[in-house]
Amino acid sequence: MNPIEELRRARPAHLGETTVDERTRSAELGYAMAQPREAGRARRTMIRPAWGLGLAGAAAAVTAIALLVSGTGTAPRAPAVAQGTPSPVASPKLVLSARQVLLAAATTTAREPAGQGAYWQTVVFHSGVSQAKGYTVTTGRRVESWVPAKPGAQAWERSQELGAKPTTPDDEKAWRAAGSPTKITISEGGKPFEVPTAAGKVETRRWPLPDGDKVYWLGRNVSMKDLRGLPAEPDALKRWLLSSYKGTATETNEPMGRDEWLFSVAANIVIEMPVTPDVRAATFRMLSELPSIKSLGEVTDAEGRTGPAVGLEITTRDDGPMLHRLIIDAETGRGLASDVVVVSPDFSAAPGLTPGSIRFSTVVKEAGWTDESPAK
Amino acid sequence: MLDESQRFTTIYDDCRQRVWAYVVAQAGRQVADEVVSETFAIAWRRLDDIPPNPLPWLLGVARNVTRDTVRAEIRREGLAAQLREWTEGDVADEVTERLGVLHALTRLAPEDRELLVLVAWQGLGPRDAAKVIGCSSAAFRVRLHRARKRLKREMESTVPAAPRVRRLSEEWS
Numbered sequence: 188m189n190p191i192e193e194l195r196r197a198r199p200a201h202l203g204e205t206t207v208d209e210r211t212r213s214a215e216l217g218y219a220m221a222q223p224r225e226a227g228r229a230r231r232t233m234i235r236p237a238w239g240l241g242l243a244g245a246a247a248a249v250t251a252i253a254l255l256v257s258g259t260g261t262a263p264r265a266p267a268v269a270q271g272t273p274s275p276v277a278s279p280k281l282v283l284s285a286r287q288v289l290l291a292a293a294t295t296t297a298r299e300p301a302g303q304g305a306y307w308q309t310v311v312f313h314s315g316v317s318q319a320k321g322y323t324v325t326t327g328r329r330v331e332s333w334v335p336a337k338p339g340a341q342a343w344e345r346s347q348e349l350g351a352k353p354t355t356p357d358d359e360k361a362w363r364a365a366g367s368p369t370k371i372t373i374s375e376g377g378k379p380f381e382v383p384t385a386a387g388k389v390e391t392r393r394w395p396l397p398d399g400d401k402v403y404w405l406g407r408n409v410s411m412k413d414l415r416g417l418p419a420e421p422d423a424l425k426r427w428l429l430s431s432y433k434g435t436a437t438e439t440n441e442p443m444g445r446d447e448w449l450f451s452v453a454a455n456i457v458i459e460m461p462v463t464p465d466v467r468a469a470t471f472r473m474l475s476e477l478p479s480i481k482s483l484g485e486v487t488d489a490e491g492r493t494g495p496a497v498g499l500e501i502t503t504r505d506d507g508p509m510l511h512r513l514i515i516d517a518e519t520g521r522g523l524a525s526d527v528v529v530v531s532p533d534f535s536a537a538p539g540l541t542p543g544s545i546r547f548s549t550v551v552k553e554a555g556w557t558d559e560s561p562a563k
Numbered sequence: 564m565l566d567e568s569q570r571f572t573t574i575y576d577d578c579r580q581r582v583w584a585y586v587v588a589q590a591g592r593q594v595a596d597e598v599v600s601e602t603f604a605i606a607w608r609r610l611d612d613i614p615p616n617p618l619p620w621l622l623g624v625a626r627n628v629t630r631d632t633v634r635a636e637i638r639r640e641g642l643a644a645q646l647r648e649w650t651e652g653d654v655a656d657e658v659t660e661r662l663g664v665l666h667a668l669t670r671l672a673p674e675d676r677e678l679l680v681l682v683a684w685q686g687l688g689p690r691d692a693a694k695v696i697g698c699s700s701a702a703f704r705v706r707l708h709r710a711r712k713r714l715k716r717e718m719e720s721t722v723p724a725a726p727r728v729r730r731l732s733e734e735w736s
């Protein structure tokens with residue numbers, strides 16, 4: 188017999204499916220829930236359930252905001268496989284350097300008005316491409332959140348799973364050939380799991396701010412006051428941020444270099460955080476001084492919008508090297524979107540994803556201040 | 564409306580005993596409740612970070628808590644006592660085969676035992692188990708393969724009736 192199977196059968200009975208006694212249960216639950224909550228690092232960045240920790244880290248590394256006034260109810264298109272996107276290696280016609288792109292964004296964004304309101308409201312589409320049997324599928328999630336300006340208030344989130352869709356026309360053909368299943372089995376090394384093609388129901392949650400005032404994670408938990416007080420001078424901002432740098436990735440204990448770490452954290456500022464235009468400009472200027480950040484030319488995001496992009500490769504244990512991009516809206520100087528793109532032909536988690544394919548994408552459709560509470 | 568404490572309670576109810584079983588297999592029953600309690604305290608603090616499949620995440624936290632809060636020799640002693648209980652006590656109606664496997668398990672290095680327990684007793688797949696340990700799933704597969712071979716070797720050389728606990732504590736001293 189297989190030794191693992193024998194070991195399984197030898198498991199002591201009391202380690203099996205028993206239940207905890209009620210007194211221990213209430214003591215442990217009571218002790219746990221007496222703890223102060225920390226602002227979620229993954230909350231805004233988690234894309235698909237079963238991808239778990241490692242991938243959440245990859246997905247979180249870059250997110251993007253675009254201040255658009257378009258409608259909110261539309262489902263996102265499947266992120267197109269980024270054909271035609273100049274890869275950093277192959278692109279022969281880079282017009283602007285990363286430094287030029289980032290400095291231009293800094294100048295433009297500094298002209299934007301600073302807003303105010305009771306809530307910082309964002310509408311974000313997260314999507315990711317996964318491997319099904321013989322084709323790839325795109326799964327997406329729409330997350331609308333309201334982060335209160337005042338300490339002691341509650342944060343709100345309204346989210347919806349958008350259902351799985353074959354990624355490309357070829358994938359759609361393969362999906363049809365498989366009988367157009369309404370539940371698609373995704374298998375990426377771990378236990379296979381099913382995702383429905385239909386959209387899920389809209390879920391609304393709210394919670395008190397951790398410690399009463401923490402709203403975002405920026406190497407550490409920060410309050411609105413912290414965000415307003417961020418240095419508007421690039422070097423000072425860099426020092427401020429790096430004071431939280433411990434040599435590891437933002438969400439795992441994997442080692443991560445300073446530039447990669449700064450890019451991950453700074454991209455989140457530009458993209459989703461309620462900072463002043465001056466601080467956003469300083470963030471772009473700070474990034475422009477990092478030599479490892481490369482210009483990627485004009486890039487199309489998962490929503491089909493284009494803009495100049497910068498990025499760098501970040502290597503993780505689970506996925507190997509991946510290109511993390513920040514796509515900028517040339518008109519407003521804000522982040523347009525961010526994504527993670529396959530660069531290695533050996534990328535094994537999803538064999539259907541070839542170099543140049545978008546693995547994860549974060550698109551912020553709206554971000555701005557509002558006085559309106561979601562409690563209606 | 565998905566209430567936060569409700570979500571946490573569900574996670575607790577779904578996973579508590581499995582986290583406990585994991586800690587028992589790492590450091591013995593004595594310390595298990597304390598480690599579990601601390602693990603779920605961390606889980607509540609970081610509720611927003613818990614992925615929808617919470618077990619590997621929780622086991623990873625429990626693993627760190629065990630290492631950070633229980634001194635190595637206490638872990639060894641606790642586990643030795645636990646293994647004694649499994650292999651000596653409460654065995655009247657057990658088959659010798661089962662004892663042989665447990666004896667074999669006691670003679671493995673802690674690193675091997677950890678992998679085998681995650682797979683065989685926690686039922687984790689390589690990807691999830693690798694997350695708990697903090698290595699790549701490729702590395703995990705290699706290590707599991709070796710651990711499995713060593714387990715097999717120990718099983719084949721096991722004399723089921725003879726308690727090996729003494730030898731175990733010698734090995735670890």
